[in-house]
Amino acid sequence: MLFLIVSVLFFSCRATKYVPEEEYLLHNYKIETDVGDFEKKELNEYIKQKPNKKIIFWRFYLSLYNLSKPGKENGFNNWLRRIGEPPSVYNEGLKQQSTEQLTLHMHNKGFYEAEVSDTTYYRKSRAKIVYQISPNQPYRIRDINYFFQDATLAHMVLADTTSNKFRHGELFDVDELQQERVRIETVLRDSGYYAFNREFVYYEVDSALGNHQVDITLGIRNFQTTDSRGQTRTSPHPVYTIRDVYMGTDFDAISLQEGGLGEVVRDTLVYDSIHLVYTGKHNIRPGVVTQKNYIIPGTVYDASDVNRTYRNLSSLSAFRMVDIRFKEVDSEDAMLDCEVLVVPATKxxxxxxxxxxxxxxxxxxxxxxxxxxxxxxxxxxxxxxxxxxxxxxxxxxxxxxxxxxxxxxxxxxxxxxxxxxxxxxxxxxxxxxxxxxxxxxxxxxxxxxxxxxxxxxxxxxxxxxxxxxxxxxxxxxxxxxxxxxxxxxxxxxxxxxxxxxxxxxxxxxxxxxxxxxxxxxxxxxxxxxxxxxxxxxx
Known part of the structure; x- marks a missing residue:
């Protein structure tokens, strides 16, 4: 009986109660499209304005908001507005942004000739938007070439071509090109290339082939440095080796933010080739933390090992916060010193x-x-x-x-x-x-x-x-x-x-x-x- 009373009360509230005059409540939107080689579910992510949420068929949160009394700022009315949801008032500008975003998305997926239009239907203070998408013929990849200024990178990048994010005959998808840049960055940073990032990877695309086909050249630039005279010089990407690893397990959060080990006088114990830095008595047995560590002196830098070390140390109940930092060593060889700084949890x-x-x-x-x-x-x-x-x-x-x-x-x-x-x-x-x-x-x-x-x-x-x-x-x-x-x-x-x-x-x-x-x-x-x-x- 109580549920029936509450339901009648909610449904009796006019959905457009808080919609200004000559404005419209966005009732719904729909995306209509011809058959195309793309994931249609992704299109909803590019709609900038959406109607109020529903529970089954009922806009429950809008109903809660509408129960509040206009002009009343007391606790109960404020509470209803806080847990409720204000009406989604139709916005012409957001509709236009949605159309533009849908067009851009279709272009990124290889549909450069896609046509996106929108139509708004009005009825009884409510608005419904229909987005129409005509994909038309997409562009596909005809040929893929590679150019390495540093030839030593070729065998690592091309070693596992099955992991390549784009292939011959597939759609010319810009998102997949970006994913390939991330993949190359991961492969090289797991192989000692600490200073490498995805910005060194670039593409050259030739679309003047006709028949909606493109040729892609993937290139990797050389490592860039600036000499004492301010001139930019290029060289092969350096492979970094870990020189020393320092682990401090008794830091506080403030010291962690101010620069790590710093100049504070601390005791040091070398255990399993790791420098354990501490003040006073150890708060945790040395073997416990060194067993969780993947960053070993004398080995090549590996970004995945850094992530594993972070995950392992973070899993220990004695620790509240873990931070891992690297410093380049001033030497002719490419070397790194690692600082693993840990804030202990409340015991x-x-x-x-x-x-x-x-x-x-x-x-x-x-x-x-x-x-x-x-x-x-x-x-x-x-x-x-x-x-x-x-x-x-x-x-x-x-x-x-x-x-x-x-x-x-x-x-x-x-x-x-x-x-x-x-x-x-x-x-x-x-x-x-x-x-x-x-x-x-x-x-x-x-x-x-x-x-x-x-x-x-x-x-x-x-x-x-x-x-x-x-x-x-x-x-x-x-x-x-x-x-x-x-x-x-x-x-x-x-x-x-x-x-x-x-x-x-x-x-x-x-x-x-x-x-x-x-x-x-x-x-x-x-x-x-x-x-x-x-x-x-x-």
């Missing part, structure tokens, strides 16, 4: 949560106290301990027992759980290379739960020991060699026993001890720190 924290409950008239309260230590034994081991408790007053009639007791009864539940995450495999064999490559961890968990109701008393205890590690991109492996659970029911009311007979829940209240082994693989394309849709497969 210990706790949280207390309290809540009240009302379930079918049963009033109760619950509490949760949790404690976390992010560097328990000095190796970035994360320890979590939590205590939970709940009490609920059960009204008469909500309890099924053979007791003659009248009035309310009490439900009690208490639990404790401990978790320990260790950033390596607890195995009797050395796993240094595995740790560096797959970023593994060991997980140990213990829990105990006590439940007491008038019908029964039940205890649940469980323990697990397992490993997890990253496989190929987007894949996580988890294996638990040992999982055990013990359920005991020291008391069950006779009426409750009768009620359980023949039900699936019967075995949940029978004493049993279970030991098992489990393996799972998780695929996910979720990107950290990005607000976008993603998929999980388990």
């Amino acid at each position: 210990q924290s706790y949280a207390i949560k309290l809540e009240g409950t009302n379930s079918g008239g049963n009033i109760g309260a619950a509490a949760n106290v949790s404690y976390r230590h992010r560097n328990l034994f000095g190796g970035s081991e994360q320890f979590d301990l939590s205590f939970t408790g709940a009490l609920e007053n059960l009204k008469e009639g909500n309890v099924s027992t053979d007791s003659t007791q009248k009035g309310p009864s009490l439900m009690q539940e208490f639990g404790v759980e401990a978790r320990l995450r260790i950033p390596k495999f607890l195995l009797p064999v050395k796993t240094t290379q595995f740790i560096r490559k797959y970023n593994p961890q060991t997980n140990i968990r213990l829990s105990y739960n006590y439940q007491k109701r008038p019908e029964y008393i039940r205890t649940l205890a469980s323990a697990s020991f397992g490993y997890e590690w990253k496989g190929k991109e987007n894949i996580m492996h988890r294996v638990f060699p040992l999982e055990a659970s013990l359920i005991l029911t020291p008391y069950k009311d006779s009426t409750f026993i009768e009620w359980l007979e023949g039900k699936y829940l019967f075995y949940s209240y029978e004493p049993h001890f279970i030991v098992d082994t489990r393996y799972s693989m998780v695929w996910s394309n979720q990107k950290p720190f990005k607000n976008q849709n993603f998929q999980d497969i388990r």
Whole structure:
């Protein structure tokens, strides 16, 4: 009934309530196009003005906004406007920008003769836009040539032609040409070319061939430097080697922004060829951070190794922030010094949560106290301990027992759980290379739960020991060699026993001890720190 009232109230609000006179609410838009060799879904990204969002068929957020009263600036009306969505008033300029952007997109995809037009239809203070696209014949790639001023780059760029982003006979797609520049940059920066970037890659396109075909020449310019007299000189691109690696694990965020290691006097320890820089006592064992490091002195610079090192160190619970910097060494040889600067996380924290409950008239309260230590034994081991408790007053009639007791009864539940995450495999064999490559961890968990109701008393205890590690991109492996659970029911009311007979829940209240082994693989394309849709497969 309440839903019906709210729905009637919302729908009764005129959608054009806040649309000025002689203006129109953008009701909808549509893209009509002939068949063409392009992804039609991408076209929506170039529409600069879109109608208000719908939930199924209802512009819910516009309805919320329209519930506010014009000219009223009190808290409730401001709240409605804040969570709602103002009307999308038809804008002729944005329509024109959309048409221009659609035209530019079609050109970038090889449809240089595409025609884009727009038509606006008006009806009862509402506007609908129809964009018509005629792709016409596209331009395709006839021939591809390469020109290298530095011939040593040729074998790396051409080694894997299957990864080339454009090929003979395909559409002359400008976006794919840009992707090829990024691919070449990645290949060369993973091969020691620290100073290389995509701006060294250029294209020459010959479209004067007729028959809607183009010839492409991909070129790579030489490395440019400026001498003491200010003159620009070119030379083959240098291959950089890592000279020294310095790792500081006790920086604060302010020092990180002000220039890294700087001139502050610190102690230095060389461990696994890495210079560990610190003040006072080590906040983390040296072996833990060097095992996560891919940047090794004496090796050629590799941008992917830098990213792996950043990912591995960021995964350690003891660290809050990681920054990796390079400085060119003033020498005849192309060499780099690397600084890995780390800001430690708050070592210990706790949280207390309290809540009240009302379930079918049963009033109760619950509490949760949790404690976390992010560097328990000095190796970035994360320890979590939590205590939970709940009490609920059960009204008469909500309890099924053979007791003659009248009035309310009490439900009690208490639990404790401990978790320990260790950033390596607890195995009797050395796993240094595995740790560096797959970023593994060991997980140990213990829990105990006590439940007491008038019908029964039940205890649940469980323990697990397992490993997890990253496989190929987007894949996580988890294996638990040992999982055990013990359920005991020291008391069950006779009426409750009768009620359980023949039900699936019967075995949940029978004493049993279970030991098992489990393996799972998780695929996910979720990107950290990005607000976008993603998929999980388990």
